[in-house]
Amino acid sequence: MERRSFLGLLPAVVGAMAAPGLVRAAADQRRYRVICDNDFSGDPDGLVQLAQHLRSPSIDIRAIIGSHLHADEAWAKSDHQATDSANRARELMGVMGLTDKxxxxAGAEKAMPSMTVPARTAATDAIIAEAMRDDSLPLFYCAGAGLTDLASACLIEPRIGKRLTLVWIGGPEYPGLGLPVPGGSPGEYNMTIDVAAAQVIFNRSDIAIWQVPRNTYRRMLFSMAELEQMKAQGGTGAWLAGQIEGISAAAAGMGLKVGEAYALGDSPLVTLTALQSAFEADPSSSDYVMVPAPSIQADGTYKxxxxxxxxxxxxxxxxRLTFGDMLAKLKK
Incomplete structure (x- = not known):
């Protein structure tokens, strides 16, 4: 919005400030509907993202879906990974005093067997119902792990593709846009949780995609010193800091030194949805490029x-925006 256009709003703004009824009406800040989908029983960065999202008044979270981890995950011994994930989300909500809000x-307990066989669950039915709802608020599907449940919903009801935007933390680096992880696998973690699901979304669906690939989400580093500050503040932040400390201690027990920074790689889900600009709403402080959606190969790489x-x-x-907002919202 140009400056002169904004100045044209000033009489209305002043009038609203003088009229209590209008001020109360303006208190509804919701711009978007959101479905949060993450492996909350794995890396705690998903819990940090969920807590920040739950404290964001500009979004209306309509459902939280706990998703599965890799089938061969060392710590994922349970046959009920998605159920465990949903329970961890409920535990966080209890800490925040948001139980039943x-x-x-729980999503599917394992990856799709193929690109044609969906895993129907209560979660897929909820996704379809929300996407097909007659609602003026646009819908974001915020996924910080695999894409099993969204892909299954898309196979069951293809019409949802035009009715939501996927914001996904996942996928390896694009040539020319990011350097591969030194010594890392060409297949990225979230992509390889369920490659068939990613193939459905990228290769066959018409869903709009905002992707945060590995080279970008690995830059979301939060120092251990900052984590100590967050813990000292008490409240939800202290509980979340304790979850990250637990992972760090477990890693140390396996001989891995995690260093002085922890990647809160799922936090861009908040940045790109809740923290958009006031006028001409968009995640204007983060940069993207438009590319043709690649075809996902069987090994999780791009063609x-x-x-x-x-x-x-x-x-x-x-x-700066992401973590400053996080610290402010997680004090209580």
């Missing part, structure tokens, strides 16, 4: 597809 559902629909691939995320 938002439906929490260029010049005819693919345009998707956003984020190359930077505003860490």
């Amino acid at each position: 938002v439906p929490v559902l 260029p597809n010049p005819k693919g629909r345009p998707i956003r691939v984020y190359v930077t995320i505003d860490t």
Whole structure:
């Protein structure tokens, strides 16, 4: 919005300030509907993201879906990974005093067997119902792990593709946009949780995608010294800091030194949805490029597809905004 256009709003703003009824009406700040989908029983960065999202008044979280981890995950011994994940989300909500405020559902307990066989659950039914709802608020699907439940919902009801935007933390680096992880696997973790699901979303669906690939989410580093500050503040932040300390201690027990910084890689889900600009709403402080959606191969790598629909691939995320907002919201 140009400056002169904004100045044209001033009489209305002043009038609202003088009229208590209008001020109360303006208190509803909701801009978007959101479904949060993450492996909350794995890396605690998903719990940090969920807590920050739950404290964000500009979004209306309609459902929280606990998703599964890798089938061969060392710590994922349970046959009920998605159920465990949903229970961890409920535990966090209890800490925050938000029990029963938002439906929490367990997704599929394992990856899709193929690109044609969906895993129907209460979570997929909830996704379809929300996407097909007659609602003026746009819908974001915020996923910080695999894409099993969204892909299954898309196979069951393909019409949802035009009715939501996927914001996904996942996928390896794009050539020319990011350097591969030194010594890392070409297949990225979240992609390989369920490659068939990613193939459904990228190769076959018409869902709009905002992707945060590995080279971008690995930059979401929060120092251990900052984590100690967050813990000292008490409240939800202290509980979350304790979860990260637990993972760090477990890693140390296996001989791994985690260093002085921890990647809160799922936090861009908040930045790109709740922390958009006031006018011409968009995640304006983070940078992206538009690329044709690649075809996902069986090993989780990309094959260029010049005819693919345009998707956003984020190359930077505003860490100052993200973490400053997080610390302010998680004090209580």
